Amino acid sequence: MGRGRDRVVVGGVAGAAAVLLLAGGCGSPPDGDPGRPSSPPAASASPAPSAPAGAPRVAGVLTQGLRSPWGLAELPGGDLLVSSRDERTVTRIDARTGRKTPLGEVPGVVPGGEGGLLGIAVRDGRLYAYLTSATDNRIVRMRYGGGPGDRLGPPEPVLTGIPKGVIHNGGRIAFGPDGMLYAGTGETGRTGLAQDRGSLGGKILRMTPEGGPAPGNPFPGSVVYSYGHRNVQGLAWDPAGRLWASEFGQDTWDELNLIRPGGDYGWPVVEGRAGRAGFTDPVAQWRTGEASPSGIAFARGAIWMAGLRGERLWRIPLSGAERSGDPEAFLRGEYGRLRTVLATGGGARLWLVTSETDTRGTPGPGDDMILRLEVG
Template sequence: MSRPAVLRALGAVTALVFAAGCSSGGDAGARGTSPPGSPPASSAGSPTGSPAGSAPASPAAEGRVTVAGTLTEGLRSPWGLAALPGGDLLVSSRDERTVTRVDGRSGAQSPLGEVPGVVPGGEGGLMGLAVRDGWVYAYLTAESDNRIVRMRYGGGAGDRLGAPEPVLTGIPKGTVHNGGRIAFGPDGMLYAGTGETGETGLAQDRESLGGKILRMTPEGKPAPGNPFAGSVVYSYGHRNVQGIAWDDQGRLWAAEFGQNTWDELNLVEPGKNYGWPEAEGQAGEARFVDPVAQWPTSEASPSGIAYARGAVWMAGLRGERLWRIPLSGAERSGEPEAFLAGEHGRLRTVLADGAGRLWLVTSETDGRGTPGSGDDRILRLDVR
């Protein structure tokens, strides 16, 4: 069900206010001044093929999205989403510090408990989730850092989460740019997207875990084959990674918040430098990896991404739309397409269900949206 027109109008006014000086995605913190090397919006080249990098206003015939229904509603500050064997879902509440099981057919909610040690604030709290071998992994903000923990979970009726065990600690925390997405890759390793907490220099410091994509064993050790010996750092030069996903050929893609000018979709390779804070968007410099696609920050502010039916699907917070980026190998095979613009408010997380469909989590109750009756929701999407 689409949001009422009056809420969409209020959301448009809110977006204009945030455009004047908030972080990409409206998740707190001023954007500030573009760093040296950032392309001005009026003159930078556009990998999306439209003025100033903006993607087409209406979707082309090649793509299609149908909202098949609402799985569940009434969620508070939902952030992470993970699938359990059998098709049920786990969803985290960033601000309430809880994990809830959602029946994948009926949408019935079963609280699994509050995760101890979470200290919500700003963009921090209980964020990304992943599931593997009877463990629930969570990326969370603690008193002194961001960290990844894991909790035993049997998966049966009435089961509760076990006590959290640290997997990786010492990820820098801040009021803004805490990253938070985690996922297991096709190689069985655990990946995490982190932010530079507003301290831009951390992104280029390979000794820091901030502004990075991390790769580790399920126990939190540096994964075999990592590019920097003895380190969990996989790639660097990131501002705030909040979406990671793999395509059908095992390549890693990541969505990243820009500052004033460009949000990015990157193809991530081990050991590569993605430019921040010296570059935002396409830089055309050999020492940096340019994004495969970029958007003005008002049109995206990307959070979760997923891969389905030959495309990356990217949820937009401030952009309040779902982007489809068609792929052919390591390149785009067409222009990004926008769907659901303004229909369901801020979009936080998108997850492929393994059958070519998507789950989509809205984000109106996180303090930045305009929540209406029933917010927040998990929607079922049929895509092509």
């Protein structure tokens, strides 16, 4: 499929660059770029008549020219912070104009392979970041007031000792509705770590904002919340407070899982649905070429899941803890690899981050971008 781009620009600062044809990022190796049309399709004010009911509409490009974007967080006033995996930097994005303000480089980040400056989250005047250091993956926090001219404070360790590797570093972090900090980790290619409850690799972790075991964790004295994961890439909660997570499979099945405290999600014993006692099956699964899922968000009764190798945005409709319909795919190949999705505006809109400059994509003019999608 070609990668035609709607040329609606959200911010007024895109200037002449907005007329460029934009081109569209960690799972299995990319399928390659079969070519782009010579000109983008015309942008429309509403979905085409043939679009499925409730299909998202790309309302515009907020900003472009990002390099290896990974984590995305919304500030209390609505502006965004985006991390660069390989450049080790955090940039503030004006949510109205798309104007980029560099906040600085995060000390101690050692990029390499799938590691670097990964997920970010904002809480009580601090920016939390999941990063790869010289010795481990770790979570740190930095003071950031968010006012004009504010810069990041020095990093303070929150949790250290998460295993690192060239691959499968996990990296997504988010604060849950309970006020606790959650993190998705990977098994770094050492599959046995996923079943080892004494290791922080191949897990979902739950901790206080200071990094200690959260009250009510299933394993006393431990930050481990669930285990048996290969490489958790997305975390999101539905309105009932249920935690959902996306996960890279190996050769057969990628997964969307409903996370329960103390649950064993099977890796490396099983991949995808197995129906075996003692393991929790995914709510939805995909062939790896269709997904290689990264970030997820909940909006309008569904989980929205960004696909890297799959180069599409998936919607998984939910009814309580169960699927209420088949997953639907949107934006197939239109913007390339998709890394992060974030709900905003009460779930009426999504911010969607492309990932063509992560060494596995085929970047074109304008990559990488943050898109605004209307889902209301």
